[in-house]
Each structure stands twice: as C-alpha cells, then as structure tokens.
Amino acid sequence: VIQLHCKPPGAIGTEVRIGAPVRTGLGALLEAACGDRVRFVIADRQALPAFSTEPVVDRLLEGGEAIKCMAGLGSLLADLADRRIDRRGVVVAIGGGATGDLGGLAAALWLRGVELVMVPTTLLSMVDSSVGGKTAIDLPQGKNLVGAFWPASLVLIDLGFVTTLPERELASGLGEVLKMAIGLDAELFELCERERDGILARDPDLLAQCVERALRAKIAIVERDPSELGDRRLLNLGHTLGHALEVHSGYRTAHGVAVARGMHHALRLAEAEGLLDPTDRERAGRLLEAYGFAPTDVPPKSALREFVASDKKVVGDKLHVVLPDAIGSSRTLPMTPDAFLAGL
C-alpha cells in the first residue's frame, strides 16, 4: 500500500492509500478508521459487483451526472437526519466522481460538516476528483455551481474496481491521466508512452503507478493553491475547449474524452504562440492518439463560443488558457475567447 498525504495550509488533511484491499475488506478498513463512530455509507450500484462480499450500504445511488442535483442532495441530507448522524459521524462515499461530489457536499453541509471517507471506484475519481476537496452539485443553469471545499480525511483506492469499468469510463479516466502527464509530469508521460499496452489492458500495477504519479502532481498543486486562485488552474489543461464540447454534446461525450480533444487544441495553440517546441507538440499529440484520442472534427466555433465565454476560467474578458510549454510542464496565458477559438 502506498500512502500519500495532502495537507494544504489551514485545511483538513487527507490521507490517501493506494492499493487498499477495499473489495475484500472494506468493513475492517472502516472499522479501523472510524472505530465506534456512526457511519453512513452511500454507494454507486455499479461498483458493487467488484466486491467479493457485498458491503453494508445505507443508500444506493445510480452514478452519473444526473444524481448531482438539488433533489438528490436534499434526499441524502434527509437520510442523514433520519439516521441521526451526529457530529462525530462519518459519511463514506463509494463510487465515481458523481457519487463523491454529491456525498462530499452532503458531508460538508450536514451539521456544518462531518468527516468524509472516499472510496473512488472509477479511474477518473482515483486520479482526480477524490483528492483536492472540491464537492459540488449542478443546477439547470450549469455544472458544479453549488459546492464547497470539503476534503475527505481518508481516500481508499483499490485498483480492482477498474476491472468492471465500461470502456467509455476507462477512456475518461485515461484522458485525465494524460492531462497530468502532458501538463505536469514528464515521468508520468514517459510511463504512459512506455507502458501503453499494459495500461490499456488495465494492468493493476501499472494503473497504480499512474494513479500515484497523477495524485502526487495534483497534491503538490493543491497544497500550493487550495482555492484555485493561481497554480491550481494548471489542472485545467484541455478543459476550456473540453468543457465546451462536453456541454455542447449534452454530456454524451465523456469528460476525459472531451478533455483529450481539448488538449489537442491546447497543443496546437501552444505551438502557434511559440511556447512549445514542434517536436514536443508532435510527441504529445502522438501519445494522445496512441490511447485512442484522435484529433476529431469539432462543432463550429459559433456553437462553442457561448460555452467557452462562460467558462469558469474567465477573468474580466480574458480566459486563462492552460498551454503546455514542454513535456510535463504548462503555464496559463490570458486570451480572449475569440483568440482562443481562432486556432480551431
């Protein structure tokens, strides 16, 4: 088991255990972590078949973006009230980013905040959403508009959950792994280049290495900038266009897949701006293609402009676009939405 710690100044610290035997021994792990405190366990139904014996679950959820809504939050809080979860209580969220975001927000709000344990079961939630403290639900007006910073105290990662993931969800997680590789970690980039076949075959040891490297890079950034006022924006490589593509598709395009498309665009822009060497641009583009993320056609600029302009990275009239400036390194560049889209 590999242990990592994330402790931004002034925030609750998170202990991450990569390789924890969740599928075979969740009960014992929770017993050790929570002792006699009352636990409320929510779980994504799709994660259950991976367990060797079904865990005790208080509330089953369906997974997917649709659960991140006001009604879902209200009903979860009502459950916490009915079960009389007290201030020493613990909310345990087993599932992907959607379950984690919803369960995390309920934990943040219930009695002004109770402890949170996350058990991420999608690759995306292992490499990204379970660490860093962001929780949120959506409104009809937009994604993640209502939320709180509320980090889990403990994140238990069992790579065995990846075996039951549908291809689409594997690709979505790999898109985020490649984002960390291209934008933040040259060693992860080399690992992804060298071990492509094993990673795509879901080799648990290789995936554990990817998760560890991606989380180390994320933790370093979150500790420097927990509330996303500076460096944390670098985690958004590929997201400006990616998010617009995701919304434009009505969320049919998986998040990580949209981000990978956004990265092709960011690579081209970075080269055009003279920030990125053409050889590095080609190498990063080849890596994306090697994982099945070809630079496909995108909708017309006119259809994307509104989504790009309402991106949360807009400050004044400028987007803070994340552009790679070498393999494993990136920076932000202020640009108007039109300049950003001109390169498409």
Ligand SMILES: NC(=O)c1ccc[n+]([C@@H]2O[C@H](COP(=O)([O-])OP(=O)(O)OC[C@H]3O[C@@H](n4cnc5c(N)ncnc54)[C@H](O)[C@@H]3O)[C@@H](O)[C@H]2O)c1
């Ligand atoms: N909080 C953050 O920092 C952060 C970061 C990135 C993304 N997010 C959020 O995370 C969400 C996306 O996360 P996600 O991709 O994990 O989505 P998700 O939680 O909806 O899971 C994707 C699908 O996989 C299923 N699933 C989960 N575990 C499974 C398993 N082991 N086997 C088979 N199927 C399984 C789910 O039921 C769902 O259908 C978005 O809402 C996004 O906004 C949050």
